[in-house]
Amino acid sequence: MSQFQIHSILTANATAKPLLEGSLKKYGFVPNLHGGLAEAPAALTAYIELTALFDQTSFSPTERQVILLAVSVENHCTYCVAAHSMIAKHMAKADRAIVEALRNGKPLPDSKLEALAGFTRSVVKNRGVVCGQTLDKFITAGYSRAQVLEVLLGVAFKTLSNYTNHIIHAPLDTAFQAEAWEEPAQCSSRQCA
Template sequence: MSRYPHPDLNTLPQDIRARILEVQEKSGFIPNVFLAFARRPAEWRAFFAYHDALMLKEEGSLTKGEREMIVTTTSAANQCLYCVVAHGAILRIYEKKPFIADQVAVNWRKADISPRERAMLEFAMKVCLNSQAVEPADIDALHAHGFDDEDAWDIAAITAFFGLSNRMASFAGMQPNPEFYLMGRVPREKKQCQ
């Protein structure tokens, strides 16, 4: 599962254990990233605080689906199996499109996405692969699609943060949970009212 054994959930500090149990309650399983990083509590707290600040914020024009699209696309460029599979699952759920994650991970330029999303990913990929070459024209291209300067910061920050995450997941040999592979691919069965 990983080069580093996961700590026993019962031995973790209470705040970390509570958050992990909350995620397990909501999703039905514990994503491996939560336990993999928990071996170093201070780093776990810093990692998830920044993750939440970027991915759960209400401000800005980026949707949750667009944020996950950035993660999936740039994680594919960084060849991070864990993040492509895990965040691809979340992307499929948010966008309610069973093929979208595969499309953006394999070739985002040919994916069935809007011109706005294409401009967003063009910028994210430049930050991912060639950040030193970002120039005012790149920001102007975002502006032309309704993004503002704060949105550009968000796109860059998400890309950079997940660059760290991608490298740690790959280095540690972190594997995606099997549950991620099927999430958002097949519509959930509707519960019958009795």
């Protein structure tokens, strides 16, 4: 049971209301993640601004979704995996085989995207301490040093929402239900501290 309220435009405080109104305008509904973040308007503002900044990176829409899904799967965030699976397939027009491989922890059918996903997973797993071989593989695949830092931006942005969902237990929005995700059995042995 969550101790957090998922705010609507009506229940949000005066600072969060216009932010949620912006979410409604952008998505056609207020995602429960945004409603949960509205408890702390500075956190919701950071999430919205990081989203906009990440959208300005040199990555294609599909590459951005590969990063966000790789982070979300690695962080075991059922909400974000579902949301980004839907966004990847329907907004970014990513190949469904790529999305399914990411969701299931399988190699991607595209070697460059596999290098991107592998590098991203390594950043998350190793808390940013990435070995030279992993970095070399990323660069050799055709990515730049600037894109190394852009991956870090994606990891920071998505970690904020993954961790928020772990704590507030945002219910999955109806819009994302078709992509509901359960973490693979080998990952579900996490303990609550």
